[in-house]
Amino acid sequence: MFANKKKLLYILGGLALLVGIAGYLRFFASNTTFNENEKWVTIPTGSTFEDVKKIMAPYINGMGGFENMAALRRYDKNVKPGRFLLEKGMGNFGLVAALRHNRPVKLTFNNQERLEDLCVRFSQQIEPDTTQLMNVFRDSVFLKENGFSKENVIAMFIPNSYEFYWNVSAEKFRDKMLQEYKRFWNADRLAKAEKLGMSPVEVITLASIVHKETVKKDERPRVAGAYLNRLAQGISLQADPTVIYALKLQSNDFKQVIKRVLYADLSINSPYNTYVYAGLPPGPIAMPDISAIDAVLNPEKHNFIFFCASVDRFGYHEFASSYAEHQVNAKRYADWINSTGTTR
Numbered sequence: 047m048f049a050n051k052k053k054l055l056y057i058l059g060g061l062a063l064l065v066g067i068a069g070y071l072r073f074f075a076s077n078t079t080f081n082e083n084e085k086w087v088t089i090p091t092g093s094t095f096e097d098v099k100k101i102m103a104p105y106i107n108g109m110g111g112f113e114n115m116a117a118l119r120r121y122d123k124n125v126k127p128g129r130f131l132l133e134k135g136m137g138n139f140g141l142v143a144a145l146r147h148n149r150p151v152k153l154t155f156n157n158q159e160r161l162e163d164l165c166v167r168f169s170q171q172i173e174p175d176t177t178q179l180m181n182v183f184r185d186s187v188f189l190k191e192n193g194f195s196k197e198n199v200i201a202m203f204i205p206n207s208y209e210f211y212w213n214v215s216a217e218k219f220r221d222k223m224l225q226e227y228k229r230f231w232n233a234d235r236l237a238k239a240e241k242l243g244m245s246p247v248e249v250i251t252l253a254s255i256v257h258k259e260t261v262k263k264d265e266r267p268r269v270a271g272a273y274l275n276r277l278a279q280g281i282s283l284q285a286d287p288t289v290i291y292a293l294k295l296q297s298n299d300f301k302q303v304i305k306r307v308l309y310a311d312l313s314i315n316s317p318y319n320t321y322v323y324a325g326l327p328p329g330p331i332a333m334p335d336i337s338a339i340d341a342v343l344n345p346e347k348h349n350f351i352f353f354c355a356s357v358d359r360f361g362y363h364e365f366a367s368s369y370a371e372h373q374v375n376a377k378r379y380a381d382w383i384n385s386t387g388t389t390r
Contacts, residue, residue: 076135077106085132089145091173091213095122098145111138121145127173129212151212156205157257159291159300159332164203174216182216192224194247198329201250202227205335238343242274247329249342254330255320257338258287262361266341272350272365274342281351283320291331292316306388357382 085105089098095116099109106112115138116122128148136144153171158164165179182188184196194202204227210219231239231246239249256270276283286307292314294300312319318327350365352372357379364379366372 075137077108077111077138077141078132078134078136079105079107080132080134083134086129086149087132088129088173088212089125089127091127093125093127095125098125102141105132106141112141115139115142127213148211148213150209152207153210154207155203155333156335157333158200158203159294161200163300164200164333168219171212172210172219173213174219178216179219182220188220193245195329198247198251200333201247201330203333204230204339205333235343242343248326250334250339251326251330253334253338253342254332255283255285255287255327256341257334258290258332259285260361260363263337263341265362266338267344267346268348268350268365269353269363270338270341271345271348272353274345275349275351277325279351280324282324283326285320288318288320288327288331289314291327292318306383354379 087101087105089101093101098116099113102112103109113122119139119142121142126146126148129151130145130147131149132141132144151171153168155164155167158167161183162176162180165176165183168174168179169176183199183202189195189199192202202223206226208222208226210222214222236246239246242249244252252270252273255273256266259269260266273283273285275281289307289311290304293304293311294302295318296314296316312321315322317323318331320327348365349367352366352369352375353363354372354376356362356364364375366375
């Protein structure tokens with residue numbers, strides 16, 4: 047009798063061990079297929095568990111165990127949209143847990159010339175597509191309430207890195223960018239803009255020209271000072287970057303590279319052409335970085351109103367306060383660029 051009981055205990059113990067092993071395998075044993083250390087997956091808004099299974103299929107070995115775990119943890123009835131991190135060797139327990147932990151996206155952008163291109167860039171990093179983003183940023187009510195126009199709303203975007211959840215709605219994304227814009231325009235920057243007699247949008251519009259005019263950050267306050275001198279004296283900006291923008295806009299080709307502005311280009315009839323139209327263009331010709339914005343707000347004080355590219359210091363400019371002096375600098379640069387054979 048004792049031997050039989052002992053045998054029964056061994057059998058029950060063995061069964062318990064088997065059940066425990068089976069449970070472990072079901073919960074924690076690796077169920078991933080990829081060799082990389084991690085994989086990112088995105089679950090679109092409105093997805094069902096059937097959709098999730100299709101998305102997860104390339105990354106897991108056994109769908110049955112994953113389904114059972116999802117049902118056990120009630121995930122199959124509570125699918126969450128977002129961006130999720132899968133790690134190599136995860137078991138079903140870990141996989142389901144990972145699909146409940148929405149990870150933010152670090153969204154970065156800079157130097158886009160048009161809202162259309164910017165929205166394409168955004169749509170590559172978050173869920174809303176280009177059309178949805180364009181619609182919310184060009185919504186007439188939003189523009190009117192916040193003092194923007196279709197031409198200058200790109201001024202709202204301050205180049206930086208921002209965190210968003212991948213599944214953020216277009217409206218919430220827009221409102222967050224507006225909030226960041228208002229945070230950027232703190233009391234100090236607003237006071238400096240007011241001292242210049244300019245609105246934040248006007249500052250950014252001029253900064254976009256400064257940004258395009260020189261890549262040298264240490265030269266931007268001097269360039270900004272020259273443009274502000276011209277505005278103060280009622281002289282047209284005559285900025286080549288605005289002509290280049292007008293040419294791109296006319297041809298609807300913003301991928302083209304224009305290295306040289308020709309004399310014939312200076313008469314193009316476009317409100318962005320600051321050789322033809324006085325004052326600032328209708329909006330930014332690009333997205334200026336913060337150094338260009340602060341250069342306008344903190345310009346170098348001088349008497350220069352002319353400048354052209356330097357032949358001796360690549361990337362920099364030669365400045366002049368008289369037209370005669372400027373002609374000397376301009377001829378030297380023209381002779382040099384002609385010698386390079388650059389025609390456009």
